[in-house]
Structure formats: structure tokens, C-alpha cells
Amino acid sequence: MPDNTEIIQANFKKIEALKEKIESLRPCDDLVGILNAACVEDVPSKRIPIKSVKILTGHFGKIYGMDWGKDENTVLSAAQDGSLIIWNAQSQNKIDVINLRSSWVMCCAMSDSGMMTASGGLDNICTIYKLPEDGSSSNGELKSHKELLGHGGYLSSASFVSDEQVLSTSGDGTVILWDIAAGKVARKFEGHTSDVMSVDRLGKESSQFVSGSCDMMCKVWDHRDEKADVLTFPAGGSDINTVSASRSGNFFCSGGDESAILLHDIRSYGPLQEYRDNNILSSITSTAFSASSRLIFAGYDDNNVHVWDTLTGEQCNTLAAHQNRVSCLGVNKAGNALCTGSWDMTLRVWA
Secondary structure, three states: OOHHHHHHHHHHHHHHHHHHHHHHOOOOOOOOHHHEEEEEOOOOOOOOOOOOOEEEEEEOOOOEEEEEEOOEEEEEEEEEEEEEEEEEEOEEEEEEEEEEOOEEEEEEOOOOOOOEEEEEOOEEEEEEOOOOOOOOOOOOOOOEEEEEEEOOOOOEEOOOOOOOEEEEEEEOOOOEEEEEEOOOOEEEEEEEOOEEHHHHEEOOOHHHHHHHEEEOOOEEEEEEOOEEEEEEEEEEOOOOEEEOOOOOOEEEEEOOOOEEEEEOOOOOOOEEEEEEOOOOOOOEEEEEOOOOOEEEEEEEEOEEEEEOOOOOOOEEEEEEEOOOEEEEEEEOOOOOOOOEEEEEOEEEEOO
16 A cells, blocks of 8 residues: 555645646636536527416415425415415416415415425414325315414515425524424524525525525525524625525525625625616515526516526516516426516416
8 A cells, every 4th residue: 555655745746737727727718608608508698588478366465475386387375365375387277275374474485395385474473284195175274284483573484494394584583494393493593683584495405595684694504503604695785685596506696675686606605796787776576596597587676577697697588567566486496487476466477
């Protein structure tokens, strides 16, 4: 076997070879060209064709939250008519209706298995519903599976880790990881100094997640350790209303009252790009990446969804069909459809 001196010398040679390779790649001015070549999705920087193909009507109050289910057709929505509705987006039919105890709902989420939903709002409670295993309708008579008490303020967003765990954010400035079966707090994440408005997991297999707050900061955490405040990202000069992670989990975007979207890179611990149109002065309510992360879809208070090219920073399209504030949106797991929810009490599916 080689002794330690030989191993160290061999490693030094490898390091020198890597340094030379880095230096040979460094003097390159065509950064956009390199990024375009590395991009999976070939999208022109000019306007791309996206149109409304389905309208889901049935709510009688402002829609505040939506989430896609386990397949490319199932949609969950929450509205201040006091109900959650599970839809088949393809047929536009209601699969089930869940009547909530409180009508002041502000968020909803569906687990990856499609068997659990979470919702909450001004009642300060994260309410879990377990859906019928056979996929049948409960006819509006489904009882809550668990009511998770622990937040000292309204619930603003939720995201399932699994059927056993769910994350929720609150106006009390905390993020909580819940043990659903036990019905109690597994971990509480404290570090924000104002209302936490949004949370998203950094990849489905990752233990890390990102939160955005009215303290104008985004924080990356590890849900295995409540003290693991991994990274903190300044995110502009206004309240942060939404954060969304790319499917790779390597970067995320944030948006808020400042009418600008920031793209943050986890690996380099810094901002990559800003997306702003000086003619758009409305707050950003929600964001989502396309499947390849080449596009960012953003809902605004001006009733529109504006689409941005992540590489060039240019606006690709404006989706104008809602008659009131776009409050929520999301891209399905297949990446072939966008769903938007609005205070006009409708959901629209775009393709």
C-alpha cells in the first residue's frame, strides 16, 4: 500500500490539475450562451404562447390558496366561502368538497400521496383532513383528521413533508414542523422577526426548506434540526409574500410588495437575477417555476400573471383573464399545466 506521503502528493497533483481547468474556463464573456446551452427547455426570450384552457367555477368566496395533487389533473383549492374543493382539472368536475369549521382560510396544501390535505387561516389552527382511500366523495361530510394547535397567529402557508409531517408558517413569526399522528409540534423554527408568509421545500427528497417573511428576509432551514438556520438571504426592501423553490432545489425565487422577483442561488449563497418591470407597480402574491425552471410564473395584484425568462430576465408573456387579484398559482408535477386562483372566485388552468 502507498504511504501517506504518496497519497498527499497524488492529491496535490489532482488539485493543481483542477486549478488549471478552472483558469482555462474563467475568461469567458458568453455567460448567457453557456447558460442557454445548459438549459433543458428551449424557450425563446420573446412572447411564448400560453392560453386559458379550463375554468373551474364553484366557489362563492375569494380563493386564497391552491395546490396540485399527486397527478397532473387533481387540484385542491381553498376559499373564504369556508370550503376546500378537490377538482379534476381536465373534466372541470368537483371530486369532493370539504366544509371547514372556519371560513377565514388563507392557505391549503395536498400531500404527495394525494391522501392528506392541510389548511389554515385566521383561526390559527392547521387542520388536517384524510381523504377516503377509495377516492370516493365524502359529500361534504368529511371530519377533520387532526387539528394542530401551536401557532400564536394566523396561518399563511403550508407544505407537506410526508403523510406524517407538514410544515406551516404563521403571523407569529415562526415555522412549525408538525407530527400529524401525534398531533403535536415536532420542531419549531424561530429566527424571523416578523410574519412568515410562505414556505417551500428545496426538492422533494431534501430535508431543507425555505421561508419568506415580512422582515424582508428569506431563510433556509433543515427540518431535521430546529436550530439549523442554514442560510439567510436579504430579499429586497419590502415584505416578502411568496417563495418558490426550483425542482432541483439549487435555487429559489422570492417576491413581495416591491413588485420585483429575486432569484437566489443556494450554492453560491447570493442573488442571481432580478425580474422587474417599472410599469408594473402591483404587489406579487405568488410564484412558481416551470418544470425546467426556465420560466417563472408570478401572480400580481393587477389581476394578471406575468411570465419571466429566468436566464435573460425578460418578460415572456402576460396572462390576463382574471377579474380580480391573482392570489395563488402552481405548476403541476408533469409540468404541462399552470393553475391560477383569484379573488374573482375562479380557478383557471393554462397550457
